[in-house]
Amino acid sequence: MPRPQFATLILSFFCLISLFSWTLHAQTLPPARYDGFVYQDRPGDADSILIEAFYDPVCPDSRDSWPPLKQALRYYGSRTSLVVHLLPLPYHDNAFVASRALHIANLLNTSSTFPLLEQFYEHQERFYNNETHNLSRASVVKEMVKFATEAVGNSYYSAIESGFNDRKTDLKTRVSFKYSTSRGVFGTPTFYVNGFALPDTGSTIDYNGWRRIIDLLIKAKKGKSEETMHFLL
Ligand SMILES: *[C@@H]1O[C@H](CO)[C@@H](O)[C@H](O)[C@H]1NC(C)=O
Ligand SMILES: *[C@@H]1O[C@H](CO)[C@@H](O)[C@H](O)[C@H]1NC(C)=O
Ligand SMILES: *[C@@H]1O[C@H](CO)[C@@H](O)[C@H](O)[C@H]1NC(C)=O
Numbered sequence: 001m002p003r004p005q006f007a008t009l010i011l012s013f014f015c016l017i018s019l020f021s022w023t024l025h026a027q028t029l030p031p032a033r034y035d036g037f038v039y040q041d042r043p044g045d046a047d048s049i050l051i052e053a054f055y056d057p058v059c060p061d062s063r064d065s066w067p068p069l070k071q072a073l074r075y076y077g078s079r080t081s082l083v084v085h086l087l088p089l090p091y092h093d094n095a096f097v098a099s100r101a102l103h104i105a106n107l108l109n110t111s112s113t114f115p116l117l118e119q120f121y122e123h124q125e126r127f128y129n130n131e132t133h134n135l136s137r138a139s140v141v142k143e144m145v146k147f148a149t150e151a152v153g154n155s156y157y158s159a160i161e162s163g164f165n166d167r168k169t170d171l172k173t174r175v176s177f178k179y180s181t182s183r184g185v186f187g188t189p190t191f192y193v194n195g196f197a198l199p200d201t202g203s204t205i206d207y208n209g210w211r212r213i214i215d216l217l218i219k220a221k222k223g224k225s226e227e228t229m230h231f232l233l
Contacts, residue, residue: 031172035179036083037106037113039073044081049217051082052192054185056089057098057120058127065189065204066121072210080214084117087180087188088173094127094140096173097164101148103172104163109152116151123147193217 036052044050053069055062073080086102088095098120106113125131126147132140141164149157163169183192191198191205193213198205205213 031175035176036085037102037117039082039084039114041110042078042081044078047221048078049076049080049214050192050194051080052085052195053082054085054087054180054183054188054190054192055117056087056092056095056188057102057117058092058095058124059089059188060124061204062189063121063124066118068205068207068210069191071207072214075211076214079218085180085183085185086173086176087185087190088177089188091129093129094132094144096177097140097144098124098127099176100164100169100173101144101160103169103176104160104166105148105152107163107169107172108156108159112152116148119147119151 051069051073053065055066069082073082086099088099102113102116102120105116120127126143127140135143145157145161145164148160152160184197189204194217198213
Protein backbone atom coordinates (compact mmCIF):
# COMPACT_ATOMS: atom_id res chain seq x y z
CA MET A 1 0.00 0.00 0.00
CA PRO A 2 1.48 3.41 -0.97
CA ARG A 3 2.30 5.51 2.08
CA PRO A 4 0.14 8.59 1.38
CA GLN A 5 -2.95 6.43 1.19
CA PHE A 6 -2.09 4.73 4.44
CA ALA A 7 -1.61 8.10 6.14
CA THR A 8 -4.98 9.26 4.88
CA LEU A 9 -6.55 6.10 6.23
CA ILE A 10 -4.99 6.62 9.66
CA LEU A 11 -6.08 10.26 9.65
CA SER A 12 -9.67 9.46 8.76
CA PHE A 13 -9.66 6.77 11.42
CA PHE A 14 -8.73 9.33 14.08
CA CYS A 15 -11.25 11.83 12.73
CA LEU A 16 -13.89 9.19 13.04
CA ILE A 17 -12.83 8.32 16.59
CA SER A 18 -12.95 11.95 17.70
CA LEU A 19 -16.31 12.38 15.98
CA PHE A 20 -17.59 9.39 17.94
CA SER A 21 -16.33 10.69 21.25
CA TRP A 22 -17.75 14.13 20.48
CA THR A 23 -21.13 12.61 19.73
CA LEU A 24 -20.88 10.61 22.93
CA HIS A 25 -20.34 13.80 24.89
CA ALA A 26 -23.04 15.70 23.10
CA GLN A 27 -25.75 13.10 23.08
CA THR A 28 -25.48 10.38 25.64
CA LEU A 29 -25.49 12.48 28.77
CA PRO A 30 -29.05 12.54 30.08
CA PRO A 31 -30.47 15.62 31.82
CA ALA A 32 -29.67 15.84 35.53
CA ARG A 33 -33.39 15.84 36.37
CA TYR A 34 -36.30 14.02 34.81
CA ASP A 35 -38.25 16.35 32.50
CA GLY A 36 -41.60 17.77 33.51
CA PHE A 37 -43.46 19.90 36.02
CA VAL A 38 -45.10 18.03 38.88
CA TYR A 39 -48.55 19.37 39.67
CA GLN A 40 -49.04 20.63 43.24
CA ASP A 41 -45.72 19.11 44.33
CA ARG A 42 -47.53 15.81 44.44
CA PRO A 43 -45.25 13.32 42.73
CA GLY A 44 -47.45 10.39 43.73
CA ASP A 45 -46.34 7.02 45.04
CA ALA A 46 -46.06 3.58 43.48
CA ASP A 47 -49.82 3.16 43.90
CA SER A 48 -51.10 6.37 42.36
CA ILE A 49 -52.11 6.72 38.75
CA LEU A 50 -49.62 8.80 36.80
CA ILE A 51 -51.01 11.14 34.17
CA GLU A 52 -48.56 12.84 31.84
CA ALA A 53 -49.87 15.77 29.82
CA PHE A 54 -47.92 17.04 26.82
CA TYR A 55 -48.82 20.68 26.42
CA ASP A 56 -47.97 23.68 24.30
CA PRO A 57 -48.72 26.85 26.33
CA VAL A 58 -49.99 28.73 23.26
CA CYS A 59 -52.09 25.88 21.86
CA PRO A 60 -55.88 26.40 22.12
CA ASP A 61 -56.60 22.66 22.38
CA SER A 62 -54.15 22.33 25.27
CA ARG A 63 -55.95 25.24 26.92
CA ASP A 64 -59.37 23.63 26.47
CA SER A 65 -58.22 20.33 27.89
CA TRP A 66 -56.92 21.77 31.16
CA PRO A 67 -60.11 22.63 33.13
CA PRO A 68 -61.62 19.11 32.94
CA LEU A 69 -58.28 17.50 33.79
CA LYS A 70 -57.81 19.86 36.70
CA GLN A 71 -61.29 19.03 37.93
CA ALA A 72 -60.54 15.30 37.74
CA LEU A 73 -57.26 15.77 39.63
CA ARG A 74 -59.14 17.61 42.34
CA TYR A 75 -61.68 14.79 42.54
CA TYR A 76 -59.14 11.97 42.78
CA GLY A 77 -56.65 13.75 45.04
CA SER A 78 -53.64 11.65 45.93
CA ARG A 79 -54.90 8.69 43.90
CA THR A 80 -53.58 10.49 40.83
CA SER A 81 -50.56 12.60 40.05
CA LEU A 82 -49.79 14.79 37.07
CA VAL A 83 -46.57 15.65 35.27
CA VAL A 84 -46.71 18.24 32.50
CA HIS A 85 -44.20 18.00 29.68
CA LEU A 86 -43.87 20.81 27.18
CA LEU A 87 -43.94 20.34 23.45
CA PRO A 88 -43.48 23.74 21.77
CA LEU A 89 -44.97 23.16 18.33
CA PRO A 90 -42.93 24.59 15.46
CA TYR A 91 -45.95 26.19 13.76
CA HIS A 92 -46.72 28.27 16.85
CA ASP A 93 -44.20 31.10 16.50
CA ASN A 94 -43.93 31.85 20.22
CA ALA A 95 -44.30 28.38 21.66
CA PHE A 96 -40.62 27.98 22.45
CA VAL A 97 -40.35 31.41 24.13
CA ALA A 98 -43.50 30.67 26.13
CA SER A 99 -42.19 27.26 27.16
CA ARG A 100 -38.90 28.84 28.15
CA ALA A 101 -40.80 31.33 30.32
CA LEU A 102 -42.31 28.36 32.16
CA HIS A 103 -38.87 26.87 32.78
CA ILE A 104 -37.61 30.23 34.03
CA ALA A 105 -40.62 30.56 36.34
CA ASN A 106 -40.06 27.03 37.61
CA LEU A 107 -36.42 27.83 38.44
CA LEU A 108 -37.19 31.14 40.20
CA ASN A 109 -40.40 30.34 42.05
CA THR A 110 -41.52 26.74 41.64
CA SER A 111 -45.03 27.43 42.87
CA SER A 112 -45.58 29.94 40.06
CA THR A 113 -45.21 27.32 37.30
CA PHE A 114 -48.83 26.23 37.11
CA PRO A 115 -50.24 29.74 37.76
CA LEU A 116 -48.17 30.89 34.78
CA LEU A 117 -49.40 27.98 32.66
CA GLU A 118 -52.97 28.95 33.55
CA GLN A 119 -52.22 32.56 32.75
CA PHE A 120 -51.08 31.44 29.30
CA TYR A 121 -54.30 29.52 28.91
CA GLU A 122 -56.28 32.64 29.84
CA HIS A 123 -54.45 35.08 27.59
CA GLN A 124 -52.63 33.01 25.01
CA GLU A 125 -54.08 35.07 22.11
CA ARG A 126 -51.50 37.71 22.98
CA PHE A 127 -48.85 35.35 21.67
CA TYR A 128 -50.62 33.88 18.65
CA ASN A 129 -48.91 34.07 15.26
CA ASN A 130 -51.21 36.72 13.85
CA GLU A 131 -51.16 38.89 16.94
CA THR A 132 -47.35 39.01 16.99
CA HIS A 133 -46.87 39.09 13.25
CA ASN A 134 -45.39 42.59 13.19
CA LEU A 135 -43.40 42.28 16.39
CA SER A 136 -39.67 41.67 16.46
CA ARG A 137 -38.36 38.69 18.34
CA ALA A 138 -36.89 41.07 20.93
CA SER A 139 -40.22 42.73 21.62
CA VAL A 140 -41.97 39.38 21.95
CA VAL A 141 -39.41 38.39 24.60
CA LYS A 142 -39.96 41.73 26.32
CA GLU A 143 -43.72 41.12 26.36
CA MET A 144 -43.07 37.61 27.65
CA VAL A 145 -40.93 38.93 30.53
CA LYS A 146 -43.73 41.30 31.59
CA PHE A 147 -46.30 38.57 31.21
CA ALA A 148 -44.34 36.04 33.28
CA THR A 149 -43.61 38.60 35.99
CA GLU A 150 -47.34 38.77 36.73
CA ALA A 151 -47.30 35.12 37.81
CA VAL A 152 -43.81 34.74 39.26
CA GLY A 153 -43.86 37.93 41.32
CA ASN A 154 -43.00 41.60 40.72
CA SER A 155 -39.62 41.37 42.39
CA TYR A 156 -38.53 38.82 39.78
CA TYR A 157 -38.70 41.10 36.74
CA SER A 158 -34.96 41.37 36.13
CA ALA A 159 -34.33 37.75 37.10
CA ILE A 160 -36.84 36.68 34.45
CA GLU A 161 -35.25 39.04 31.95
CA SER A 162 -31.81 37.55 32.52
CA GLY A 163 -33.39 34.09 32.48
CA PHE A 164 -33.95 34.64 28.77
CA ASN A 165 -30.21 35.22 28.32
CA ASP A 166 -29.26 32.19 30.35
CA ARG A 167 -28.26 29.25 28.17
CA LYS A 168 -29.40 26.86 30.89
CA THR A 169 -33.07 27.78 30.40
CA ASP A 170 -32.72 27.39 26.65
CA LEU A 171 -31.29 23.92 27.17
CA LYS A 172 -34.02 22.94 29.62
CA THR A 173 -36.64 23.90 27.05
CA ARG A 174 -34.82 21.90 24.40
CA VAL A 175 -34.75 18.90 26.72
CA SER A 176 -38.54 19.19 27.12
CA PHE A 177 -38.97 19.30 23.36
CA LYS A 178 -36.65 16.35 22.81
CA TYR A 179 -38.21 14.35 25.62
CA SER A 180 -41.72 14.84 24.20
CA THR A 181 -40.69 13.91 20.67
CA SER A 182 -38.73 10.92 21.96
CA ARG A 183 -41.99 9.63 23.43
CA GLY A 184 -43.48 9.84 19.96
CA VAL A 185 -45.61 12.85 20.78
CA PHE A 186 -46.25 15.16 17.82
CA GLY A 187 -49.39 17.07 18.80
CA THR A 188 -50.87 18.71 21.86
CA PRO A 189 -52.59 17.95 24.06
CA THR A 190 -51.44 14.34 24.32
CA PHE A 191 -52.02 12.29 27.46
CA TYR A 192 -50.22 9.26 28.79
CA VAL A 193 -51.66 7.32 31.68
CA ASN A 194 -49.32 5.02 33.60
CA GLY A 195 -46.88 5.28 30.71
CA PHE A 196 -49.29 4.43 27.89
CA ALA A 197 -50.69 6.89 25.38
CA LEU A 198 -54.42 7.41 25.48
CA PRO A 199 -56.11 7.05 22.11
CA ASP A 200 -57.44 10.23 20.45
CA THR A 201 -54.23 12.15 20.67
CA GLY A 202 -54.57 15.88 20.19
CA SER A 203 -58.09 16.20 21.48
CA THR A 204 -59.63 17.31 24.70
CA ILE A 205 -60.94 14.73 27.14
CA ASP A 206 -63.88 16.07 29.11
CA TYR A 207 -64.43 15.51 32.82
CA ASN A 208 -66.63 12.45 32.29
CA GLY A 209 -63.99 11.03 29.99
CA TRP A 210 -61.37 11.31 32.73
CA ARG A 211 -63.76 9.81 35.26
CA ARG A 212 -64.41 6.82 32.98
CA ILE A 213 -60.72 6.15 32.41
CA ILE A 214 -59.56 6.59 35.99
CA ASP A 215 -62.50 4.80 37.60
CA LEU A 216 -61.71 1.80 35.39
CA LEU A 217 -58.08 1.83 36.48
CA ILE A 218 -58.98 2.11 40.13
CA LYS A 219 -61.40 -0.79 39.77
CA ALA A 220 -58.78 -2.84 37.93
CA LYS A 221 -56.27 -2.20 40.68
CA LYS A 222 -58.67 -3.65 43.18
CA GLY A 223 -58.89 -6.71 40.95
CA LYS A 224 -62.50 -6.02 40.02
CA SER A 225 -62.12 -5.42 36.33
CA GLU A 226 -60.12 -6.72 33.42
CA GLU A 227 -61.49 -4.13 31.09
CA THR A 228 -58.42 -1.92 31.18
CA MET A 229 -56.38 -4.64 29.57
CA HIS A 230 -58.77 -4.67 26.63
CA PHE A 231 -58.71 -0.94 26.60
CA LEU A 232 -55.03 -0.78 25.71
CA LEU A 233 -54.28 -4.11 24.09
C1 LIG B 1 -44.46 32.63 43.83
O1 LIG B 1 -45.57 32.47 42.96
C2 LIG B 1 -46.81 32.36 43.60
C3 LIG B 1 -47.86 32.04 42.54
O2 LIG B 1 -47.97 33.02 41.56
C4 LIG B 1 -47.11 33.67 44.36
O3 LIG B 1 -48.34 33.56 45.02
C5 LIG B 1 -45.98 33.93 45.35
O4 LIG B 1 -46.18 35.17 45.95
C6 LIG B 1 -44.63 33.91 44.67
N1 LIG B 1 -43.58 33.92 45.66
C7 LIG B 1 -42.75 34.95 45.79
C8 LIG B 1 -41.71 34.81 46.85
O5 LIG B 1 -42.79 35.94 45.06
C1 LIG C 1 -54.71 39.74 13.93
O1 LIG C 1 -54.08 40.59 14.87
C2 LIG C 1 -54.54 41.93 14.87
C3 LIG C 1 -53.63 42.76 15.77
O2 LIG C 1 -53.57 42.26 17.07
C4 LIG C 1 -56.00 41.95 15.27
O3 LIG C 1 -56.49 43.29 15.27
C5 LIG C 1 -56.80 41.08 14.30
O4 LIG C 1 -58.15 41.01 14.73
C6 LIG C 1 -56.22 39.69 14.20
N1 LIG C 1 -56.87 38.94 13.14
C7 LIG C 1 -57.35 37.72 13.31
C8 LIG C 1 -57.91 37.06 12.10
O5 LIG C 1 -57.30 37.13 14.38
C1 LIG D 1 -48.73 44.50 10.22
O1 LIG D 1 -48.25 45.64 9.55
C2 LIG D 1 -48.83 45.81 8.27
C3 LIG D 1 -48.13 46.99 7.60
O2 LIG D 1 -48.04 48.09 8.48
C4 LIG D 1 -50.34 46.05 8.43
O3 LIG D 1 -50.93 46.20 7.17
C5 LIG D 1 -50.95 44.85 9.14
O4 LIG D 1 -52.29 45.05 9.40
C6 LIG D 1 -50.23 44.58 10.45
N1 LIG D 1 -50.73 43.33 10.98
C7 LIG D 1 -51.09 43.18 12.28
C8 LIG D 1 -51.59 41.84 12.65
O5 LIG D 1 -51.02 44.07 13.10
